[in-house]
Amino acid sequence: MDNISGRYFDDAEYQRRRQQVREGMTARGLDACLIASPENIYYLTGLDHQGYFACQLLILPSDGQPVLITRAMEKATVRDQAPDVLHVGYADGTEPAPGDAAPVIDDTWSLTMGTPTREPRRRPYLMPSAAVRETVRALEDAGLAKAVIGIDMNSTFLPYSIAEGIMNGVPDADWQQLESLVDDVRVLQSPAELELTRRAAAISDSMMLSAIAAAGVGINDREIMAAIYDAMFRRGGTYPGFVPLVRSTGNLAHEHGTWEDRALQQGDLLFLEMAGCARRYHAPIGRLVFIGHEPPEAKQANDICRDAMMAAADTIRPGVLAGDVYEAWQAVLDRSGLSHYSRHHCGYSIGIGYPPSWSGSGVPVGLRRNSQMRLREGMTFHLMSWLLGSGQGDAFLSDTVEVTPHGCEFLTSVGRGVLVR
Incomplete structure (x- = not known):
């Protein structure tokens, strides 16, 4: 199914995912999860929309219908995209006012998950929001008031006030850290998901080729970004979870910075990293472009960078430890006289993403x-290899790869030689 307004995957796919999480x-020993x-x-x-900037929560019980709490105005979106969940909508605002029906605040309970404190702590009063009130009510209606509930405390999208309000509002529940329970299931992509990742990879290739073709002496960074976005949407992609990274020599060291209003100069380095996105599935790719001419050390640096990437890729297969993949990458640098140079990783897991990631x-x-x-079959990674300020030149390569039964398959395919514009 590819109906933009509704679900992409069939009901059986969602039931499979929920069953694996429930296992x-x-x-x-959890009776339910509260997912943010x-x-x-x-x-x-x-549910695929941009309304997650406001509180939205999913109650997934061990048995029975999931409950989705969102702002009431999201009713039509939930109806079309998540028709088999019970939708609870809340109105904007905060009710009731303090002193009217305010919950009892237990000063010994905190986001440390119940660790007792030596002395009562002074904290600001947290007025119960409509989202908190409806979530508490939904938990009670589902018979979970005294249940063991895993709560998504590590999520960027669960504010302190919401979490505190819900836990105080259901004081007899046994609240546990959800940790990576859902992520550990989601990290393995099904064949239907891998189809979308491959579609995203084809979009990524087009975006990268368009960026390289647009670059050159005197070209403003914004023109390159415009070419990337044009290719992204014309190839059928949607907005990615992270803005494409277009940096040149002046802001090259800004790890997560992107384009500025500056023109490329002779001798500049152009750093390009981006991800096509298909139905929220991402396939990142990265390349380094030399503007105007190829430095004498460029080929040697690129060869080391590429050899390290391929050594890591050759190590990737089901059953291998992620740390061993990194060591395969580092070993190539060590043999090349770059033992002083290391990275915090040589890649990371990718898949579903919403802004800002x-x-x-x-x-x-x-x-x-x-x-x-x-590593397990069905995992996908953004495999990365780069040398910046290494003493032997600069190079950067990154691609999306899939862990297959037989090893590693590259899903992005733009050439990995020295690039000059």
């Missing part, structure tokens, strides 16, 4: 040194 809940991450809400219900909220799950994460 994890059973193993943890827009990526995980989309994954489990199909194409990898989900929080620090990405990376191919990091000493990581004990074991």
